Amino acid sequence: TIVANKEFTGNPRRQLAKLFEVSLKLTVPDEPNVEPLIEPGKFGDYQCNNAMGLWSFIKGKGTQFRGPPAVGQALIKNLPSSEMVESCSIAGPGFVNVVLSAKWIAKSIENMLVDGIDTWAPTLSVKRAVVDFSSPNIAKEMHVGHLRSTIIGDTLARMLEYSKVEVLRRNHVGDWGTQFGMLIEFLFEKFPDTDSVTETAIGDLQMFYKKSKLRFDLDPEFKEKAQQAVVRLQGGDPVYRKAWAKICEISRNEFAKVYQRLRVELEEKGESFYNPYIANVIEELSSKGLVEENEGARVIFVEGFNIPLMVVKSNGGFNYASTDLTALWYRLNEEKAEWIIYLTDLGQQQHFHMFFKAARKAGWLPDDDKTYPRVNHVGFGLVLGADNKRFRTRANEVVRLVDLLDEAKDRSKAALIERGKDKEWTPEELDQTAEAVGYGALKFADLKTNRLTGYTFSFDQMLNDKGDTAVYLLYAHARICSIIRKSGKDIDELKRTGKIALDHAAERALGLHLLQFAETVEEACTTLLPNVLCKYLYYLSEEFTKFYSNCQVNGSAEETSRLLLCEATAIVMRKCFYLLGITPVYKL
Numbered sequence: 001t002i003v004a005n006k007e008f009t010g011n012p013r014r015q016l017a018k019l020f021e022v023s024l025k026l027t028v029p030d031e032p033n034v035e036p037l038i039e040p041g042k043f044g045d046y047q048c049n050n051a052m053g054l055w056s057f058i059k060g061k062g063t064q065f066r067g068p069p070a071v072g073q074a075l076i077k078n079l080p081s082s083e084m085v086e087s088c089s090i091a092g093p094g095f096v097n098v099v100l101s102a103k104w105i106a107k108s109i110e111n112m113l114v115d116g117i118d119t120w121a122p123t124l125s126v127k128r129a130v131v132d133f134s135s136p137n138i139a140k141e142m143h144v145g146h147l148r149s150t151i152i153g154d155t156l157a158r159m160l161e162y163s164k165v166e167v168l169r170r171n172h173v174g175d176w177g178t179q180f181g182m183l184i185e186f187l188f189e190k191f192p193d194t195d196s197v198t199e200t201a202i203g204d205l206q207m208f209y210k211k212s213k214l215r216f217d218l219d220p221e222f223k224e225k226a227q228q229a230v231v232r233l234q235g236g237d238p239v240y241r242k243a244w245a246k247i248c249e250i251s252r253n254e255f256a257k258v259y260q261r262l263r264v265e266l267e268e269k270g271e272s273f274y275n276p277y278i279a280n281v282i283e284e285l286s287s288k289g290l291v292e293e294n295e296g297a298r299v300i301f302v303e304g305f306n307i308p309l310m311v312v313k314s315n316g317g318f319n320y321a322s323t324d325l326t327a328l329w330y331r332l333n334e335e336k337a338e339w340i341i342y343l344t345d346l347g348q349q350q351h352f353h354m355f356f357k358a359a360r361k362a363g364w365l366p367d368d369d370k371t372y373p374r375v376n377h378v379g380f381g382l383v384l385g386a387d388n389k390r391f392r393t394r395a396n397e398v399v400r401l402v403d404l405l406d407e408a409k410d411r412s413k414a415a416l417i418e419r420g421k422d423k424e425w426t427p428e429e430l431d432q433t434a435e436a437v438g439y440g441a442l443k444f445a446d447l448k449t450n451r452l453t454g455y456t457f458s459f460d461q462m463l464n465d466k467g468d469t470a471v472y473l474l475y476a477h478a479r480i481c482s483i484i485r486k487s488g489k490d491i492d493e494l495k496r497t498g499k500i501a502l503d504h505a506a507e508r509a510l511g512l513h514l515l516q517f518a519e520t521v522e523e524a525c526t527t528l529l530p531n532v533l534c535k536y537l538y539y540l541s542e543e544f545t546k547f548y549s550n551c552q553v554n555g556s557a558e559e560t561s562r563l564l565l566c567e568a569t570a571i572v573m574r575k576c577f578y579l580l581g582i583t584p585v586y587k588l
């Protein structure tokens, strides 16, 4: 027997691919580079789809085979024997259906219980990646669009980290725009002594922004001053730099509170960080003949777009695009990142596609977007209100992130109190659980939809304890923990000594689903679609429910095996929660 590849422990899809790779080489020795096409099966557990394509490829070349089913038969015959495969059969036009051995599934789960869930982590072929996410703008409030960027970006970063990729989590904050001219001038007016400025003195930075913008729009003299201020700031005038730093600091502290509540870690490298490098980068692009004069500005024409990408404004200043080109240069050359992933709403798609194109033209990136170094813009749709329009408050204002977090927590706390938990638990327990459930619900509601579509924001829906919600899933997990607790057994002892048997159909189905965790994470990473993992998690809880309603656990003859299945389910669920940035709770 060939022991399925150790490199892909707990990843049956990959392990099967390895076996079929051998079989393909034996079956069609003249076609050495055929990639095995393995996917979850409709009839068996998996299927291999190579026979049909291979047939149309070889039929004109005088092959011994007579049709795709015969190719499929040969693929089965040449499959190295392995303890993972129970049986294979041909279906339809030539699909090879594979049934895995229940013993092998059980053994793989036993191994995971002993060695830990990290042994199931997928291995990606990338060493270092940048995830550029959240990235709010200084002096403006973080809103629900930044919430999506933060939540989706954090999840992608977590999944990549789990897959052994070193991730540079970058907060590309907007800290270097022309808006700083007016903000600084306004600050000078209000607080002639910048040292005395504190957070409380400025109060609401968003209000401060609005008021200064009003001045800027209405008072030409102020406008003039503000424009001068930008020049001074960018020229490095220490007084202006100090005022700028102050405003950034106040904003930063506000953002930090949100990140702390969401438990998201980020390293700030804002737009200003790249400023010292921009001139050189534009110079390099110019020397490659990419930069042209256009109506006083300097631009790069890129194929497929009817407007050029502006990289130097007519007044000589740099902009969003020049900063992004420079950040890309820095990430590729200084940080040696092989994969750079950007999260913003779909409204910015054109900007990203244009500067990616410019970078390809400069030879920084390969022409296709599959070879590394690779860049991806991960765009997402809008968050909508009940009226199906962009999500706004009643007063038609941008919804502030902190208010959403407060409400999610308050509502889940009220629901816990209604169930009498305030009498069972300490105030800290109540508070922590309300946060875990409330923030978890907010995150899951965002992550479970395909990010390309928008979704309608509804507290009632996301906090429902039935259906596809974090609340339901957190309950399911807590219930499993309680089954294990109630058994009175030492689960760590059982893990070391107990055996799993998957004799009942519901046990086998649950076991197989558990074993598909790694390949699901891998798929979510390669497609950059976290909803793939959400769906997996939801199905896992459904498979568990089927198992639990068909198979008695505590007090049954199969108690040990079934408790181990419960434990494995709880472990995989917790890993899913972790990857989705959701804090699990053990009792609810």
Ligand code: ARG
Pocket: 132, 134, 135, 136, 137, 172, 173, 174, 324, 327, 342, 343, 344
């Ligand atoms: N600050 C921008 C915004 O709020 C997002 C920045 C995204 N990252 C980037 N490298 N362009 O819209």
